Amino acid sequence: MQLKKLAAALFIAGVVAPGAAYATNGYFQPGLSVKSVGMGGVGIAFPQDALAAAVNPAGMVDIGSRLDFGLSLFQPDRSVSATGAVYGPGGSGPYPITGSYSGNDTKNFLIPEFGYNRMINPNMSVGVSVYGNGGLNTGYSTIFPPFAPGMGVDMQQLFIAPTFAMKVNPSNSIGVTLNIVHQSFRANGLGALCQQLSGDPSNCTDNGHDDSNGVGVRIGWIGQLTPTFSLGVTYQSETHMGGFNKYSGLFANAGEFNIPANYGIGFAWKATPALTVAGDVVRIDYGSIPAIANGPNPGGPLGGSPNGPGFSWNSISVFKLGVAYEYNQDLTLRAGWNHGDNPIGTNNVFFNTLAPGVVKDHLTLGATYAINKSTELSFDYVHAFANSVTGPLPAPYFAAGSTETLSMSQNVLGVSVGWKF
Numbered sequence: 361m362q363l364k365k366l367a368a369a370l371f372i373a374g375v376v377a378p379g380a381a382y383a384t385n386g387y388f389q390p391g392l393s394v395k396s397v398g399m400g401g402v403g404i405a406f407p408q409d410a411l412a413a414a415v416n417p418a419g420m421v422d423i424g425s426r427l428d429f430g431l432s433l434f435q436p437d438r439s440v441s442a443t444g445a446v447y448g449p450g451g452s453g454p455y456p457i458t459g460s461y462s463g464n465d466t467k468n469f470l471i472p473e474f475g476y477n478r479m480i481n482p483n484m485s486v487g488v489s490v491y492g493n494g495g496l497n498t499g500y501s502t503i504f505p506p507f508a509p510g511m512g513v514d515m516q517q518l519f520i521a522p523t524f525a526m527k528v529n530p531s532n533s534i535g536v537t538l539n540i541v542h543q544s545f546r547a548n549g550l551g552a553l554c555q556q557l558s559g560d561p562s563n564c565t566d567n568g569h570d571d572s573n574g575v576g577v578r579i580g581w582i583g584q585l586t587p588t589f590s591l592g593v594t595y596q597s598e599t600h601m602g603g604f605n606k607y608s609g610l611f612a613n614a615g616e617f618n619i620p621a622n623y624g625i626g627f628a629w630k631a632t633p634a635l636t637v638a639g640d641v642v643r644i645d646y647g648s649i650p651a652i653a654n655g656p657n658p659g660g661p662l663g664g665s666p667n668g669p670g671f672s673w674n675s676i677s678v679f680k681l682g683v684a685y686e687y688n689q690d691l692t693l694r695a696g697w698n699h700g701d702n703p704i705g706t707n708n709v710f711f712n713t714l715a716p717g718v719v720k721d722h723l724t725l726g727a728t729y730a731i732n733k734s735t736e737l738s739f740d741y742v743h744a745f746a747n748s749v750t751g752p753l754p755a756p757y758f759a760a761g762s763t764e765t766l767s768m769s770q771n772v773l774g775v776s777v778g779w780k781f
Contacts (some may be wrong), residue, residue, distance in 0.1 A: 383494030384436075384656065384698040384719040384744045384770055386646055387515065387680045388622070391415075391724075392491050393473055394430045394776035397639060398726015398740035399682025399694025404626025405582055405592030406684075409778055410475025413489040413523040415640075416580035416594040416626075417535030420477050421485045421525035429774025430473040430738070435553060437746075437769045438463035439655075440713050445753055445762035447505050457504030457758075463716065464500025465512060470691055473776065483527040489537075492617070493517040496715040503549070506556070506757070511549025513714045514569070517619065518542045521578070531585075537578040539596070544569050545604050547714070557669065559661035560609030566607035574601035576619065588630040595623040598648065610661075612650040612668035620645040620652070620675075624760040634687075640680040644701050647675035656708050656754065672708035676701035682724070694726035694740075706751030709764045716766035719744045728778075736778045744770035 383389040391401030393411030403412060407419025409428045441460040448454050477487030499512035518541065525535030546569045554564035576599030582592040599619035608615035624642035631637055647653045654670030661666050682696030702720050704712050725738040746769035753762040 361729070366661075368395035370615065373649075384717065384722065384768075385494075385698070386644060386673065386676055386703045386717055387496050387715070388494045388644060389471075389492070390678075390680075390698045390700075390722050390744075393428070393475070393729065394432065394738045394740045394774040395694070395726065397742060397772070397774060398694035398696065398724055398738070399684060400680040400698040400724050401678075402626060402638040402640045402680045402696065402723070404580070404594050404624055405590045406626070406628035406636065407582075409776070410477040410487055411473055411489050412534065413475070413487060413521050413527065413537045413578070414491050414519065415449070416556060416582065416592050417523045417525055417537040418533040418580040418582040418592065418594075419525070420487050420535055421479075421483070421527055421533050422582065422779060423477055425479045426477055426778055426780045428473070428475040428776055428778040430774060431771055432471045432774035434469040434471060434474070435467060435771045436464075436469075436497075438716050439767045440716060441765045442504055442753065443763050443765070444759065445504070446759040447757060455505050456681075459504075461500050461503050463500050463512065464687040465492055465501055465510075469497065470533045473609045478757045485525050487523050487525075489519070489521040489523065491519055491521075493519050493541075496717065498714055498716070500560060506552035507713065508551055511714075514544075514545075514546045515715075516544045523585055529707075531583060533582045535580050539576040539578060539599060541574045541576065541599050541601065542571065543573075543601060543617070543619075544580040545572050545607060545617065546570070547607060547610060547664050550610070553767065554609060554662065557662045558609040559664035559668075562609065563606055563615070564609035564662060570604045570606035572602040573602055573619070574599045574619070578599070590628045592626045592628075594622070596622075597621055598645070607663070609663035611663060612654050612670055613650070613666045614663060617651045618649050620649050628663060634685055638680075638682050638684070642678040642680070643675065644678065645675045648674040656711060671711055672705060674701070676703050676706065690730045691751045692728045694724075694728075696724040698722040698724065702747065702749065703768065704749050706749060709751035709756055712766055713764070716768050718747045718749045718766050718769060719768050720747050721745045734780045740772070740774040742770070742772035744768075744772075
């Protein structure tokens with residue numbers, strides 16, 4: 361019966377999860393479960409549910425046998441504006457483009473999460489976590505040339521993460537996760553840009569969704585250093601993905617879009633019997649992925665080789681701090697702060713019209729209510745504060761002194777149900 365329930369839940373999660381299409385630590389989500397997100401996304405040393413493997417697989421042996429399912433509503437607000445700009449040969453016209461443009465053709469995104477963990481014995485567990493890692497989405501019903509109306513992208517990533525964890529001794533846990541990843545991508549409205557810059561214009565835009573798959577690993581450790589203080593470390597390898605064949609003329613290295621390595625360290629401190637304080641520092645190596653990191657003029661055309669133009673994203677550090685307060689035996693309250701570096705600089709705002717992921721700061725709130733001894737209901741809310749980046753539009757296509765500003769903010773509401781068994 362448990363296996364049938366697991367198979368059904370995996371099927372549902374696998375079908376629905378491709379709705380995941382925006383996040384705010386670059387294109388990664390600030391946290392990967394409703395409970396974690398309510399505390400700013402912390403979790404390296406403070407596992408709370410069967411999504412723990414998404415952050416640190418060592419935590420799965422500490423949560424017991426349980427099943428968790430959640431759903432989050434993402435509402436990003438993306439826009440760009442241009443000032444003093446004229447597009448055309450030599451930047452002399454004939455297309456004035458000064459104005460503001462909304463990238464919110466699609467406003468709401470549903471992102472599910474699922475986790476199952478089973479204790480083999482008191483010191484070992486096996487489980488699986490299924491989640492949307494994050495993504496990118498824009499859609500502009502009106503936009504300036506060389507983009508066409510309806511220009512936008514849609515990037516989605518689904519992780520299926522079977523996990524084994526064990527206690528080495530009463531104070532130390534380790535775990536390993538196999539990340540099985542499916543991603544999907546679509547780009548529209550880039551025709552003029554592809555004709556000018558791509559080495560393969562027919563595989564650059566307006567080809568519908570294309571898919572790719574890959575496999576990677578995540579490992580982790582949690583140590584209970586004192587009765588009230590624990591430390592955790594986690595590392596996820598770069599995930600090598602198959603290329604997007606339909607977009608081999610857009611992304612560097614013939615459509616390759618690998619998922620960057622990321623790693624971090626975290627702590628959890630039980631300050632009082634009712635209050636836990638936890639924090640994580642995470643590094644995301646966007647700068648190691650050519651399709652993401654390459655600048656506007658690396659030496660090759662769009663697509664084709666590792667030297668194709670990209671988004672100019674930098675590797676970033678993310679700082680997470682959260683608190684959980686057990687108000688009584690049935691109600692736990694959470695709050696947190698998440699601050700991430702902005703991966704986008706001022707040197708390539710034009711290309712990042714496709715993906716203005718410039719948010720830096722998030723305020724999070726959450727709560728869990730125990731319906732009975734085996735069932736609990738959790739909630740979270742995230743406000744990603746508005747941020748913007750302004751930079752020059754590239755010559756010779758735009759008039760000298762022309763600038764573009766990328767802006768984004770976001771709200772998230774999440775709910776999850778957990779069952780202990």
